[in-house]
Amino acid sequence: xxxxxxxxxxxxxxxxPRMVVLSAGDPRTxxxxxxxxxxxRPGRGGAGLDTIRQLALPHDELLLVxxxxxxxxxxxxxxxxxxxxxxxxxxxRLLPGIDxxxxxxxxxxxxxxxxxxxxxxxxxxxCPEDGETQAWFAAQRFRATRDLLVMSGEAxxxxxxxxxxxxxxxxxxxxxxxxxxRVLVRTSLGAEDYPELDIWGDVGKRLTQLEQARGSGARxxxxxxxxxxxVGGLLLxxxxxxxxxxxxxxxxxxxxxxxxxxxxxxxxxxxxxxSWGRSRLVAGVDTANGPALATYARAGFVEIDRRRVxxxxxxxxxxxxxxxxx
Numbered sequence: 001x002x003x004x005x006x007x008x009x010x011x012x013x014x015x016x017p018r019m020v021v022l023s024a025g026d027p028r029t030x031x032x033x034x035x036x037x038x039x040x041r042p043g044r045g046g047a048g049l050d051t052i053r054q055l056a057l058p059h060d061e062l063l064l065v066x067x068x069x070x071x072x073x074x075x076x077x078x079x080x081x082x083x084x085x086x087x088x089x090x091x092x093r094l095l096p097g098i099d100x101x102x103x104x105x106x107x108x109x110x111x112x113x114x115x116x117x118x119x120x121x122x123x124x125x126x127c128p129e130d131g132e133t134q135a136w137f138a139a140q141r142f143r144a145t146r147d148l149l150v151m152s153g154e155a156x157x158x159x160x161x162x163x164x165x166x167x168x169x170x171x172x173x174x175x176x177x178x179x180x181x182r183v184l185v186r187t188s189l190g191a192e193d194y195p196e197l198d199i200w201g202d203v204g205k206r207l208t209q210l211e212q213a214r215g216s217g218a219r220x221x222x223x224x225x226x227x228x229x230x231v232g233g234l235l236l237x238x239x240x241x242x243x244x245x246x247x248x249x250x251x252x253x254x255x256x257x258x259x260x261x262x263x264x265x266x267x268x269x270x271x272x273x274x275s276w277g278r279s280r281l282v283a284g285v286d287t288a289n290g291p292a293l294a295t296y297a298r299a300g301f302v303e304i305d306r307r308r309v310x311x312x313x314x315x316x317x318x319x320x321x322x323x324x325x326x
Contacts, residue, residue: 140312147306149303151303154270158270161264224256226259247281
């Protein structure tokens with residue numbers, strides 16, 4: 001590949017990478033997204049979630065930056081941009097033998113593009129052993145936080161657990177939306193999974209999108225009740241293409257914590273996984289969340305992967321438009 005580094009050490013070339021913007025539902029995204037994600041599965045030292053978070057939602061956007069020369073595409077980076085403003089950057093990925101400077105430039109280009117697309121937070125999940133990619137993100141002012149552990153539990157023998165006295169699960173329906181929104185906001189108070197990151201953003205908007213995508217039957221919200229009051233939420237996602245289910249969210253409001261229901265909820269999720277015909281349940285946990293790690297261990301989960309979490313909050317001057325502009 002022709003190219004050189006300029007005085008600042010960055011890759012310099014006459015051609016800029018071509019910007020391609022595709023929606024999540026566009027069939028053309030399949031080949032490129034699969035290529036970028038091809039080696040990013042749990043257990044393979046990958047740098048990204050095994051399936052892009054809520055990829056199938058029709059209101060989401062996939063942003064692809066391609067590095068193209070006369071011979072074709074030599075590298076690409078992908079960003080998943082939901083309407084709630086939390087963008088996940090995946091890659092960059094280059095063909096073998098391509099100068100690493102192209103990866104730097106691809107990342108620089110996509111990071112420059114995201115703040116103008118109503119993005120309030122950029123996050124990436126990197127392989128801890130991949131120092132080169134971590135350096136690229138650091139150069140783009142991403143900050144590293146604690147690692148994410150990917151845990152897996154076997155569901156093939158799971159049975160439906162009896163709830164503790166006073167507890168029950170209620171299937172979610174749209175009439176409960178406002179209740180669930182209020183509760184989910186409260187579950188973030190004092191939470192031990194990445195409290196410095198505003199993961200949920202506009203909870204109501206995200207729930208509306210999830211409802212619109214429920215026709216596939218792939219997502220299941222449940223309301224957690226304690227003594228007749230809604231005190232938490234449980235979200236399971238059926239990752240049929242990967243052959244497992246994902247415990248996407250489990251949260252309780254502060255007064256409901258420490259009462260021994262966490263193990264019941266995880267075991268219920270294992271039973272639900274089995275009822276969907278999947279053999280295992282996957283969950284991601286902050287390495288600093290000791291209570292959650294202990295609960296998963298008691299339920300038989302084991303660590304299958306680890307990700308280095310890096311993030312960047314766009315500066316006010318970068319937020320050119322949209323509801324997340326200052």
